[in-house]
Amino acid sequence: MKPISRKAAKAKGRKWYFTGKPCPHGHVTRRWVSSSGCIGCVKAYRCTPRGRKSLCDAYKRYNSSPLGFERNVRSRNSPAGIEGAYRRRTKNPLTIECRRRNDRNRRDKPARKTWTKKYRSSPKYLAYRRRKYAVSVGRIDTIPT
Numbered sequence: 357m358k359p360i361s362r363k364a365a366k367a368k369g370r371k372w373y374f375t376g377k378p379c380p381h382g383h384v385t386r387r388w389v390s391s392s393g394c395i396g397c398v399k400a401y402r403c404t405p406r407g408r409k410s411l412c413d414a415y416k417r418y419n420s421s422p423l424g425f426e427r428n429v430r431s432r433n434s435p436a437g438i439e440g441a442y443r444r445r446t447k448n449p450l451t452i453e454c455r456r457r458n459d460r461n462r463r464d465k466p467a468r469k470t471w472t473k474k475y476r477s478s479p480k481y482l483a484y485r486r487r488k489y490a491v492s493v494g495r496i497d498t499i500p501t
């Protein structure tokens with residue numbers, strides 16, 4: 357990072373400036389032109405519970421505003437957004453584990469179990485199984501409906 361004064365950065369229309377001097381808390385990082393606030397201080401603040409809450413509140417406000425809503429919809433429907441959703445759905449171990457657990461819970465529900473038991477013993481299902489077996493053995497070519 358090249359040192360640049362706040363005035364010079366402002367003249368160039370930049371958002372950031374960097375002096376190379378430490379802030380009162382000892383951070384040697386970039387600063388905002390608008391407020392001369394130090395990034396290191398903001399990072400430290402956002403790690404505190406209060407700072408995290410304020411950041412979350414800001415995101416909530418933004419996402420519920422018309423601008424944020426439109427922006428979310430656009431990013432979701434863009435190629436990159438679709439790709440990202442696919443990646444989260446299929447590659448994220450947490451998501452996969454969560455979905456597996458949900459499926460298991462749904463399958464192991466008592467109501468579901470009794471429904472399955474009833475369905476498996478119904479004549480309709482038994483006829484279907486018999487036809488499928490016949491096909492697999494080769495007695496008939498296709499499953500008649």
Ligand SMILES: [Zn+2]
Pocket residue numbers: 379380381382383394395396397398
């Ligand atoms: Zn600082």
